Amino acid sequence: MWQRLYEELADQGFMIVTVAMESRGADAARGPIRRARPTYTSLIDRDHLVADLYNMVNVPQAVWIDEEGRIVRPTETAGAAITLNLGRIRKTRKIYCDAIRDWVAKGAASEYAFSPEEARAHLPASTPEIALAHAHFHLGRELWEQGNRDEGGAFLRKAVELNPDSWNFFRQMKNLEHILGSGGPEFFRRARRYRKDGKAYYPLPDMASMDEVSG
Amino acid sequence: MTRVLSAGRSLDVEPDASRPAGELWLDAAALEEATGWHLRPEGLCEGPLCVPLPEGPRAALVDGDTVNVSGLWQHLGRPILHDASATTWMLGEAAEDRGSRLASLEAPDFTLPDIEGKLHSLSDFRGKKVFLATWASW
Numbered sequence: 001m002w003q004r005l006y007e008e009l010a011d012q013g014f015m016i017v018t019v020a021m022e023s024r025g026a027d028a029a030r031g032p033i034r035r036a037r038p039t040y041t042s043l044i045d046r047d048h049l050v051a052d053l054y055n056m057v058n059v060p061q062a063v064w065i066d067e068e069g070r071i072v073r074p075t076e077t078a079g080a081a082i083t084l085n086l087g088r089i090r091k092t093r094k095i096y097c098d099a100i101r102d103w104v105a106k107g108a109a110s111e112y113a114f115s116p117e118e119a120r121a122h123l124p125a126s127t128p129e130i131a132l133a134h135a136h137f138h139l140g141r142e143l144w145e146q147g148n149r150d151e152g153g154a155f156l157r158k159a160v161e162l163n164p165d166s167w168n169f170f171r172q173m174k175n176l177e178h179i180l181g182s183g184g185p186e187f188f189r190r191a192r193r194y195r196k197d198g199k200a201y202y203p204l205p206d207m208a209s210m211d212e213v214s215g
Numbered sequence: 216m217t218r219v220l221s222a223g224r225s226l227d228v229e230p231d232a233s234r235p236a237g238e239l240w241l242d243a244a245a246l247e248e249a250t251g252w253h254l255r256p257e258g259l260c261e262g263p264l265c266v267p268l269p270e271g272p273r274a275a276l277v278d279g280d281t282v283n284v285s286g287l288w289q290h291l292g293r294p295i296l297h298d299a300s301a302t303t304w305m306l307g308e309a310a311e312d313r314g315s316r317l318a319s320l321e322a323p324d325f326t327l328p329d330i331e332g333k334l335h336s337l338s339d340f341r342g343k344k345v346f347l348a349t350w351a352s353w
Contacts, residue, residue: 002348015340019327021351026330028352033330041335043327049223050349053323055313062348065322069341074317078348104344119320126314135294135307138220142305143298151298168351175353182353 001060005097006040013067014104016040019050021059023141023172024179047141051168052134055124058167058202064103064113072103072113074123076205081213088213095209112207122206133162137169144176153177167201219249219284221306223325231281239285239297239304246282250306254282266291322347 006016018040020029026044033042050056054063054075062078065071079096081089103110114122140155156173163169170190174181191201204210217230217239226249231240243254253260254277258267268276272290276283284306288295294307316323322345326336337345 001350002346013343014346015343016346016348017335017337017340019347019349021349022353026328026332030330032350032352041329041340043329043335045327045349047223049325049327050347052222053313053325054347055317056349059349059351062346063322065337065345065347067342067344069322069324069338071317071320071322100346107344116320120318123314123317126310126317128310131308131310131313132294134222135296135305138222138307139296139298139303139305142218142220142225142303146303148298155296171353172351175351 001036002040003036003038005100006038009101009104010039012104017043019043019045021045021048021051021168021172023048023144023176046145047138048134048168048172051166052138055126055130056168057124057163057165064100066107066113070116071119072108073205074114074119076122077202080202081204082202092204092210092213095207095212096205099205099207099209129162133159133166133169136162137172140173141176165199216302218303219306220304221250222308224249224251234283236301237285237297238283239301240278240281240283243280243282246284250284252282252287254280259287 002016002018018038020043022028022044023046025046029044056075060078060080061075063071063075064073079093081092083089099112103112107113136155137159140152140159143155144152159169160166160173171182171187174184174187194201204213216227219226219228228241228245228249234240241249246252246254251261255265258265259282276286276290285295288306291309293309295305296307297304322337324336324338326334328334
């Protein structure tokens with residue numbers, strides 16, 4: 001998905017690090033990774049550690065990090081859109097990739113690189129429930145892998161309950177139960193309810209250029 | 216054997232079996248390896264941060280070279296969970312610690328394997344702009 005962008009920008013001091021949220025481990029990600037033939041860095045994250053550290057709730061989400069290791073855009077939707085309109089999906093993605101190109105070319109002067117104050121204002125909130133949810137998810141995943149599915153499953157369900165905004169927890173849990181479970185009827189019911197509650201499955205990144213695809 | 220998990224760590228340890236069920240006591244070396252915390256004369260320390268231990272809490276949390284990790288985590292207000300047999304423990308992080316770390320805007324480092332099992336750290340790419348993106352097969 002990101003290989004072309006990487007080839008284009010690799011010689012400009014730029015690296016892409018993709019992280020697969022895969023509690024089933026590397027084997028589950030091997031096929032897609034082989035097909036994508038990435039020359040950037042492609043990692044496997046069984047425990048969803050990166051989602052924990054960066055307060056992520058869905059895939060694909062992204063964070064922009066500058067040369068000094070500072071976050072210039074916190075967690076946001078990485079150019080994805082949920083619509084059957086292919087044109088709109090392509091457009092959303094192009095706007096997002098153009099924003100990355102602009103940042104790589106101009107650095108802090110790019111209109112897409114947040115100032116520290118703006119970056120802080122865009123951080124997702126850390127709550128005790130979310131912290132507790134990550135602990136439940138991590139322990140549940142471990143017990144599940146140990147073969148203790150009764151207890152593991154209970155901790156995973158508790159993680160989903162504690163952070164209902166985490167599509168990662170919900171879909172990974174369903175995927176552990178059944179390889180095709182993440183996109184079943186329960187997912188669609190949940191997604192419909194989410195939308196009805198006025199929440200976006202893929203909130204658009206806060207960029208003026210995204211106005212073209214919003215609404 | 217008991218497995219102790221925390222963000223980015225997993226360690227098999229031999230806890231002090233003489234303690235009551237539901238308490239996790241580790242010697243100072245295992246404590247450090249499992250959690251990054253050190254036992255020092257002034258208290259319990261994680262990097263430059265030390266939690267001073269007045270006599271009361273000290274007696275409940277430290278016994279010679281052995282530390283009551285479950286008590287320490289509760290004392291710090293951090294989530295701590297274990298399975299029914301108390302052979303797998305999860306030492307979580309407090310929401311305030313997660314929040315203040317992100318508010319520093321210093322990108323939290325992590326080390327993860329690629330599909331060949333080779334480990335890479337985010338900090339390996341210091342000096343470059345990094346676009347960090349997640350995905351999943353499911």
